[in-house]
Amino acid sequence: MADFRLRVTFNKSGRLGMLSHLELARALERAVRRADLPYAVTQGFSPHMKIAFGAALPVGVESICEIFDVSLTEYVPAQEALERLQRASAPDLMPRAARYLQTGEAAASVAFPISRYEVRLSVPANALRVPEQIVVVRKKKEKVLHPAEFIRSMRFGAEDGQGGECVLAFELEAKKTGSLRPDVLLDAMVKESGVQDARVLSIVRTEQRPLSATV
Structure with missing residues (x-):
């Protein structure tokens, strides 16, 4: 099955700056689902969305450059995927950019130390x-x-x-x-x-x- 890795850059601001990393991850997963993107799921006993997050922020720290990678089973043009995510996201967790990763690019968790x-x-x-x-x-x-x-x-x-x-x-x-x-x-x-x-x-x-x- 094809696996298209989409990297999304988003803001974390305002009242949602108080989200913990776990709460943030859940909010982003919900946004991907609401955007109706064809996300991939893991194999095994407890399948879940194939999504990876950048370095965690402490509670209360805001950002204009947060990152997550989500794997899609079908190709959706990056601009279309971005617009879908923007319509599905809260203003304080607003996606700003999206692009597909090339083969061999590091995961969001280690790409930007x-x-x-x-x-x-x-x-x-x-x-x-x-x-x-x-x-x-x-x-x-x-x-x-x-x-x-x-x-x-x-x-x-x-x-x-x-x-x-x-x-x-x-x-x-x-x-x-x-x-x-x-x-x-x-x-x-x-x-x-x-x-x-x-x-x-x-x-x-x-x-x-x-x-x-x-x-």
């Missing part, structure tokens, strides 16, 4: 400091992460004209041995700075790219 984030803060961005290490607890075990190993770049912006908020932009690299969540990094930076009333107002993922791409 570098993510760029833009953050709005209640204080000047350069008032925050990156700690040398962060202790996180995962599955009741402590793990020490060194932010310098994950941060590819960091730029401190000026006020953006919206109520005196300030902007911080940075890139994080997800490694095979693990990753550093943007919200965990920012919480640690706020604590490290000791600045009174320092708050993270919003986090948006603005780009995902492979290691080989130029900055």
Whole structure:
């Protein structure tokens, strides 16, 4: 049976930015079904839609560049598939682009290890400091992460004209041995700075790219 892999780029914003990764996956599967696309299903005891998702976002982090791959059993022109998905999707989970993958292209979960984030803060961005290490607890075990190993770049912006908020932009690299969540990094930076009333107002993922791409 033919297997046409369609890659869809979509926004995750507004109130739906609060969806967990599991809730997001279910919402996207429902959108594919409502769009009446001829999706493929897995074989075995519990068949389900052949769909793969990009790197998970923490709850509350928005994005303009989220990705999922869905396998179709019949060819549907990419633009038509996109329009069907747009009609079937909520505004806060709106598909922006769709294309078919070529043979050998990596799955969405591993294709783009570098993510760029833009953050709005209640204080000047350069008032925050990156700690040398962060202790996180995962599955009741402590793990020490060194932010310098994950941060590819960091730029401190000026006020953006919206109520005196300030902007911080940075890139994080997800490694095979693990990753550093943007919200965990920012919480640690706020604590490290000791600045009174320092708050993270919003986090948006603005780009995902492979290691080989130029900055």
